[in-house]
Amino acid sequence: MVIDLRKCTGCNACTIACIAENHLPAGVVYRPVMEEELGTYPNVSMRSTPRPCMQCETAPCVPVCPVHATWIRPDGIVDMDYDQCIGCRYCMTACPYHARTFDFGYNYTTGTPEPNQPYERVPNFEYGKRWEQRRGRSPTGNVRKCHFCSHKLDAGMLPSCVTSCIGYATYFGDANDPDSLVAELISRGNKIRLKEEMGTRPRVYYLI
């Protein structure tokens, strides 16, 4: 994935599209947009940085899982099995990007006059399976993360964050294919990756 920060307007459409696609409950977010203020007054500007899972080549979250609930797919996506995850949250402490969040089972309507609305119990279809949103059932009590909408990729579609971007700031493709657009974009000099010094070899590139 390549994200052109020069085109990102910080509209959060990708965040919302992701929440809608994966029916994320309160407190769980896969792709927040980080807002950053650069420079000093009066010469200031804003930079918005969407932060999906970096799908690291040497993902630090994978070897720490005590029950093998997370692994790297052949196509490079860091996958996980909700049924296998016991919810120890060790992968969360291992990830330097905060790309993993824990599903505490919170509802958006908790504390309101009419809590637990039916729409909050609508199942999601991550990883190509049907997941009921009920207490005691996966993925409640699990760690959750961005998976580049792998269920859509497997059906030949693009991730929701890519299709929803109003500024066409997010590109998606096979970086190993020299003829692909992402391969061309990451061959440029203005690309960066987050926290490369950690040795995680992220697969998400930013153009600045």
Added chain:
Amino acid sequence: MASLSENPSPSAAALLREVAPAKLDRPVLVENDRSFSWITNKICGIIEERTPLWWWVAFCVSGFVASFCLIGLTYLVATGTGVWGLNNPANWGWAIVNFVFWIGIGHAGTLISAILCLLRQKWRTSINRAAEAMTIFAVVCAGIFPLFHVGRVWFAWWLFPIPNSNAIWPNFKSALLWDVFAVSTYGTVSALFWYVGLIPDLATVRDRAKTKLRQVCYGIFALGWRGSNRHWRNYEMAYLLLAGLSTPLVLSVHTIVSFDFAVSLIPGWHTTIFPPYFVAGAIFSGFGMVLTLMLPLRAIYRLEDLITQYHIDCMCKICLATGSMVGYAYAMEFFIAWYGANPFESFAFVNRAFGPFAWAYWIMIACNVICPQFFWFKACRRNLVLVFILSILINVGMWFERFVIAVTSLSRDFMPTSWGYYSPTVVDIFTYVGTFGVFAVLFLLFLRFLPLMAMAEIKAVTPRADPHHHGH
């Protein structure tokens, strides 16, 4: 000097006569020249006498407090881990803090029973039984937290290498799994060591039993001990082997607990100083807890002849040594953060001392670095009220140490956009306080039904048991 004393030349002999070297008296470990029967009567009397009123009061109060833990955990399982104060940056909270705290407490017991045994530190005999009991009960309390900390506790058994239909096999690369094995091995070996040490004393209680029930119950656990030469020889060998097995465990358990943090990339955790620092801290807090428990028991059961001032001095000195090591580690963390020139690491430590959790950091420094310094002074070591207060403060400080490590680093790591704050909920507090009730219930049952001290071992270190007694 050995050659001088064995075959002194005339001039050396004259010199020795002239300087008259001071006699190095060994400290008396059982005062007032108490006899073997006095020791047996004293220790067995504790469990043979009618249950005192204070015990019932303490047991009821502890049982009530322990119910907090049960209620807290039931509510947690029924509702989800969201009832704790966890949030998405600080996803490890009190559960992990309390786990490390309780595991640390246990270390003194194993150190006393294993390492001090191998080093032939005879003063351990008066305190080893209670300290080992403390270890086992602390491990019980510690085990509760990581178990219930997971989001789906009913699947926690997947952490064990049990073949199952889901084809789930644990990942041996994960530090969390090392923990499972370290803690379960530690608990097993500690319980075994404790039990082996109890066998001769259980036989004594069996032989003194006045009711059939007591005879049968203690008799079963005494494993037919008759005190024959063969029994003693096997016993001593088993005890020595278990001491040898337990010795690496003293170091390994907290080392592995520290790996939970140290193998992570989080600033403030990713440091090589953690294993020795954690082990020193564990022994420090463990001895603090031994003092907290033994000083009141000494007063209640009038055990001054068996737990002498010398014993208390030794424990205070160990607290001083390990507390100073911990203080050194705090200073060294800051130095390395500065010297390493990693801005994230530097920030993590500055944030600990001056960030939103500074109050916890300075409580930790006051309790762990300043408090033990009082033990430099003999007058302080002899003031038992002060020693008791300091021992409690040491444990307060050590709890805060784990809190500072776990929470400050998680709530302020690489991504400022994800920063947060951690506050415990009522459920957190209830569950933690409840584990003190669980610990107290178990310890009170131990006091009531098992010999508080290793009678057989104490008898061997009395002045009467010394063949050189009376100048022979």
